[in-house]
Every structure is written in structure tokens, then in C-alpha cells.
Amino acid sequence: MGTWLEGKAPAEKIKEEVRQEVAHYQKTKDAVPGLVAILVGDNRSSQIYVRTKEKACQALGLWSEILRLPAETPAGELKAEIEKRNAADHIDGILVQLPLPSGLNAHEVIFWIRPDKDVDGIHPTSLGLLLENQPGLRPCTPLGIIELVKSTGVKIEGSDVVIIGRSMIVGKPLAALITNENGTVTTCHSKTRNLAQVAARADILIAAMGKPAFVGPDFVKPGAIVIDVGTNSFSDRERIKELFGDDPKREKDLQDKGYTVVGDVDPRAIDKAGYLTPVPGGVGLLTIAMLMRNTLEAFKRRHGF
Numbered sequence: 001m002g003t004w005l006e007g008k009a010p011a012e013k014i015k016e017e018v019r020q021e022v023a024h025y026q027k028t029k030d031a032v033p034g035l036v037a038i039l040v041g042d043n044r045s046s047q048i049y050v051r052t053k054e055k056a057c058q059a060l061g062l063w064s065e066i067l068r069l070p071a072e073t074p075a076g077e078l079k080a081e082i083e084k085r086n087a088a089d090h091i092d093g094i095l096v097q098l099p100l101p102s103g104l105n106a107h108e109v110i111f112w113i114r115p116d117k118d119v120d121g122i123h124p125t126s127l128g129l130l131l132e133n134q135p136g137l138r139p140c141t142p143l144g145i146i147e148l149v150k151s152t153g154v155k156i157e158g159s160d161v162v163i164i165g166r167s168m169i170v171g172k173p174l175a176a177l178i179t180n181e182n183g184t185v186t187t188c189h190s191k192t193r194n195l196a197q198v199a200a201r202a203d204i205l206i207a208a209m210g211k212p213a214f215v216g217p218d219f220v221k222p223g224a225i226v227i228d229v230g231t232n233s234f235s236d237r238e239r240i241k242e243l244f245g246d247d248p249k250r251e252k253d254l255q256d257k258g259y260t261v262v263g264d265v266d267p268r269a270i271d272k273a274g275y276l277t278p279v280p281g282g283v284g285l286l287t288i289a290m291l292m293r294n295t296l297e298a299f300k301r302r303h304g305f
Helices: 008-029 044-060 077-085 106-111 126-133 142-150 171-180 195-199 235-244 248-257 267-271 282-304
Strands: 032-040 063-069 093-096 158-163 185-187 204-207 225-229 232-233 260-261
Touching: 008 044, 008 093, 008 142, 008 282, 032 044, 032 077, 032 282, 044 063, 044 282, 063 077, 077 106, 093 106, 093 282, 126 171, 142 171, 142 225, 142 282, 158 171, 158 195, 171 185, 185 195, 235 248, 235 260, 235 267, 248 260
Parallel strands: 032 063, 032 093, 158 185, 158 204, 204 225
Antiparallel strands: 232 260
8 A cells, every 4th residue: 555645744844944035035135025816706716725825925924915806807907907916016926816707818817917926837938938947937736746746755857757637737837847857758638548558657647637536546557656636526425435435524524515625536546556645635735835935936036036
């Protein structure tokens, strides 16, 4: 049986490093990094994510703001609000929480953010710098995945890495990051033939396709590192019992919320994997830590520190 690869320890290490640096700049420069999160509409999950980011800023000494706008906000008004923050010297990072309400084009909205304040690392300029392996802000979740893999002591260089999923937020930038680390990457998707066979040759397998418990033990090479990026709300009681057995936490989730959060990997793959990240408690913790690090990095670059 493999080891659960928890995100808490590496995330706390990164956050403590950020906290110490922020305290240093506050003391020596009388300035701290500033982050604004823009939330359009009332998506429940987005509200939770934004509050989590705000709490992290408060805990680490960063200045933060949440700009809440109604779902019917016109594109021109949203653009004006972003441009105000682009021009504000006390704001180093701007993130627009996705998904956006219908009527707003995410690609267009992200393009309005100044690249040097793009702490999500998904502006076309940021992604171009990533492809060129030049300094720039990188997407938070892929950065967190790299940190999790490195925390095992296994080298990415020379490893066979399979990524299932090709989104602009995870799959595609992660493939570039791993290539820059000298790993050999195969990116899979819904059209990949013999998907389980392709996945089963990976030393490092990353599942990021948004399908609950889709990746079964047959996808896993014995001893592989398996990173589960999925966060799926799931309410099939029989299937949950099949996956987790009589788990009181999952049962409480079902009673209290009507669903529990399930990853893209069948948790029983732990019997075959060397390491497997839990959901929750794995990649998500690193995503927040990397956002804090990116905001600090943007602050240092903008002020020449």
C-alpha cells in the first residue's frame, strides 16, 4: 500500500516563508504585498474560494480586498474596475475568480489584467513566458503540483509523466512546467486511445479532467506518484460507500450538504500507487500557498526588491 501525499506540510512551509518575507518588507520598506480578488456573481464555490484566499492573506500579513460585483455587471464596468486596480500602486496581484457568469468572456477578462499583476499566471503573456522558460508568474495549481512531487524526493528530470486533462489552468501549463524540469510529458484527453494503458506507464500520473473517481487502479503503474487535481461534488451514496467504505466524514457530508467532494482518482488506487494525494487535503492547499507566493513575487518585481 502506498502513502497518502498530504498537502498540509509543504503548504505550511511555503506560507511560513512568505509570512517571514512579508514581515521583513513591512519592517524595512514599510510596504506589504496587496492582492485583490474580483468575484462576479454569487457562485457558492467561488465565494468559498475567495474567502479562503482572503483568510490566507490576513494570516500572512498581506493587504487584501474582495471586490464583489453582481452577476449582471456589464463587461465595460468590469473592465473599468480591473483598470483601476491595474493603476493602483498598493495592489500587486489581481485575480478574477472563475467561472464567470454567462455573458462575460473569461479569456477577454483575463487579458485586461496587467501581466505583472497576473498572480493566477494565466494571462497570455504569462503563459508565453512559461513556454519560453523565461521568468514570469506561473499558474498556481501547476506550481503546487510540482512542489508536491518534489516533496516526495522523486526527481522529475527523466521521469515519464502523464497528465490527463488539457485545460489552460492546469493541464497545458503543467505540461510546460514539467518539460522545463526535464520530465517527459504525455498529455491525454477524451480522444486518447487506450487511456488506461498510456497512464499505466507513468512514473508520475496527474489526473485533472473533472470526472469523479475516473482513474482506477488499472491506470496506475505500481509505485507511481499519483496527483489528484479533481474536486467534484458527488452525491451517489452507493458509489461513495463503494469508494470509501463506511467513512463517517463522508456520511456527515452527505447528511449536512447533500454531497461530498471526490477527486478524479479512485481512492483505492492507493493500494497500487507509491503516493496518492487525498481529496480534499492535497493539491488545493498548495494552490492557495502558491497564490500567496506569487503575490509576494509580483510585489518584489514591481518594486525592484
